[in-house]
Amino acid sequence: MSIVHLNGQNLPAEKACVPVLDRGFIFGDGVYEMIPVFGGRPFRLTEHLQRLENSLDEVRIPNPHTREKWAALIQTLIDENGDGDQSLYLQVTRGPAARDHALPENPAPTVFAMSNPLHPATTETLAQGIKAITLDDIRWARCHIKAISLLPNILLRQTALDAGAAEAILIRDGYATEGAASNLFVVFDEKPAGVLITPPKGPRLLPGITRDVILELAEAHGIDHREADIRHEDLARASEIWVTSSTKEILPVTTLDGEPVGDGKPGPVFRRMYALYQANKARLQAG
Ligand SMILES: Cc1ncc(COP(=O)(O)O)c(C=O)c1O
Missing domain, CATH: 3.30.470.10 (Aminotransferase class 4, branched-chain amino acid transferase, N-terminal domain)
Structure with a gap:
């Protein structure tokens, strides 16, 4: 109890x-x-x-x-x-x-x-990655506020689950903003190659604490990163897509809208960031 x-x-x-x-x-x-x-x-x-x-x-x-x-x-x-x-x-x-x-x-x-x-993702989930689908963002215009009125988020997540996916990646005005309960990171093979990108803070997304931790780790360990808008159509050429949150930590999306992301496996930038995140966490757990 x-x-x-x-x-x-x-x-x-x-x-x-x-x-x-x-x-x-x-x-x-x-x-x-x-x-x-x-x-x-x-x-x-x-x-x-x-x-x-x-x-x-x-x-x-x-x-x-x-x-x-x-x-x-x-x-x-x-x-x-x-x-x-x-x-x-x-x-x-x-x-x-x-x-x-x-x-x-x-x-x-x-x-x-x-x-x-708190239950971290299983080894199997981390090895395989998760499926996600893109959906129109039906939420209000002040998504930076962590409001308890989560009906749109609930419906979006359920639509993803009904489609056999674990998360919905939300599209507003042609741009991918975040997940139904997570922030979004993308790596492209070209233009710009190998750079970790996340949409900038603003009213379209929640300023995730995990998002900030990842940007800090990227900065500290020389992983090229930037905050920039991500167009919906560019998701199809991403080599890596991740979703992040305090409870999910970092999860690689390996299937988007039924198509493999990159080679369909968690990518090298994810594996590096995941190790950095876990090392940081282990230091905290050890006091
Ligand atoms: C809509 C949304 N975006 C992003 C996040 C990630 O935020 P944090 O990393 O602070 O958990 C969450 C977490 O619940 C969320 O609901």
Whole structure:
């Protein structure tokens, strides 16, 4: 039975209750974070808390806690949920209020957090890669906000699953932006050859923390990289495509829209970056 956090209290998940008039329940009015925990320590906590603050500011929910309070709350919950790697989910909604689109004058945000075991991709998945399909991005125009209202993302992911794929790569105005729950990286064999490319930050995509880690590792280890728009039609000539997120880490896409990506196997740039990412993680796990 997992222990969750709700409004200042840690308690068993099935004992945690939220009022039915909570705006998170009624409107999906809230934001969230997903923080990977390695060896009992939250990874890139400052960056995740910064992104949470940005999301809260954008949707005008007052931040209920200082950074110190967030850090303490998170660490206590990790400790209560045992050792090992975890995925720590944090959610802040605008709290309970009479149902009205207009913002309540004195909101009392609801703070919820839970932690679940983190399961890395299996050796088989890493060796074979995953299938993805491209889909029109049906989300709103402010995808940089980590909002809990994820209905479009859910439908996009399910469309991918129904097609036998693991992820949807989203297309907006002719450009590939990100996955339904991940960021996107592409390597081309030519023009520009061997360069790792990811679309620039902006309202069309979530500024992923894993995305930043990968760009930092590329910079530190001399892997040529750049932030640039990726045209939909150029995906067909990619030699490597990856999707990244805190829980998936880095996954090679080896089939896109039913066609092999490159030679249909995870590519050399992926293998190098994956090793760098795991070495970085192992250092954290060892403390
Ligand atoms: C739409 C979307 N883009 C990108 C990401 C990756 O972000 P991060 O690396 O911070 O997990 C996620 C993660 O859930 C996501 O939902």
